[in-house]
Amino acid sequence: MLLGDSGVGITCFLIQFRDGAFLSGAFLATVGIDFRMRIVTLYGLNVKLQIWDTAGQETHAYYRDAQALLLLYDITNKTSFDNIQAWLTDIYDYAQKDVVIILLGNKVSTTSSRVIRTEDGESLAKEYGVPFMETSAKTGVKVELAFLAVARELKERTSVREERSFQIHSYIDSQKKTGNCCAN
Ligand SMILES: Nc1nc2c(ncn2[C@@H]2O[C@H](COP(=O)(O)OP(=O)(O)OP(=O)(O)O)[C@@H](O)[C@H]2O)c(=O)[nH]1
Numbered sequence: 001m002l003l004g005d006s007g008v009g010i011t012c013f014l015i016q017f018r019d020g021a022f023l024s025g026a027f028l029a030t031v032g033i034d035f036r037m038r039i040v041t042l043y044g045l046n047v048k049l050q051i052w053d054t055a056g057q058e059t060h061a062y063y064r065d066a067q068a069l070l071l072l073y074d075i076t077n078k079t080s081f082d083n084i085q086a087w088l089t090d091i092y093d094y095a096q097k098d099v100v101i102i103l104l105g106n107k108v109s110t111t112s113s114r115v116i117r118t119e120d121g122e123s124l125a126k127e128y129g130v131p132f133m134e135t136s137a138k139t140g141v142k143v144e145l146a147f148l149a150v151a152r153e154l155k156e157r158t159s160v161r162e163e164r165s166f167q168i169h170s171y172i173d174s175q176k177k178t179g180n181c182c183a184n
């Protein structure tokens with residue numbers, strides 16, 4: 001499930017992942033809740049992701065059952081970043097204890113000015129022990145990586161193997177560096 005303040009780019013992020021395109025034109029604020037599917041291949045298996053799009057506050061009732069939460073803020077909007085702490089506090093109160101969380105600073109390719117530095121996002125994420133990356137729902141930067149990292153982590157958790165070979169933090173760090181398709 002995608003969460004964050006209104007206007008951070010949640011719907012665009014989801015459409016970019018599903019369709020590989022930026023939802024431009026008329027601004028369509030999400031009302032209520034909606035979901036979309038995409039099938040990805042992980043370890044040679046087709047995995048169907050059911051991704052929920054939400055809008056604004058009061059979403060506890062929905063994310064209580066979510067397996068993973070992608071929490072977005074907008075790097076050009078300080079309010080959306082300042083509210084991340086409140087989001088995380090709520091998540092720890094209402095979400096499942098083993099929920100996978102990832103923090104995303106969206107709109108990196110924006111022409112308007114950045115107000116939240118990369119280091120600010122990194123240190124907040126570190127404080128809460130969650131993985132972090134900066135993304136663009138517009139150009140697609142790290143959109144695929146964010147979802148695939150979460151999907152792999154979920155798959156790993158349901159695996160019957162005793163040893164965990166996959167670690168979401170180190171996976172993201174390595175993918176950020178490789179500069180391949182999914183990490184650009
Ligand atoms: N430059 C830039 N603009 C973006 C990006 N993602 C979204 N936007 C713009 O931000 C605005 C809000 O995008 P939405 O995807 O509708 O945001 P939302 O979080 O779903 O908003 P609500 O549904 O109203 O809560 C739109 O004008 C998008 O064009 C991005 O990565 N870069």
Ligand SMILES: *[C@@H]1O[C@H](CO)[C@@H](O)[C@H](O)[C@H]1NC(C)=O
Binds near residue numbers: 005077078080
């Ligand atoms: C910044 O984000 C907040 C939500 O965090 C929103 O209410 C506000 O309209 C946004 N400001 C701008 C200039 O987009």
Ligand SMILES: [Mg+2]
Binds near residue numbers: 030053055
């Ligand atoms: Mg929306």
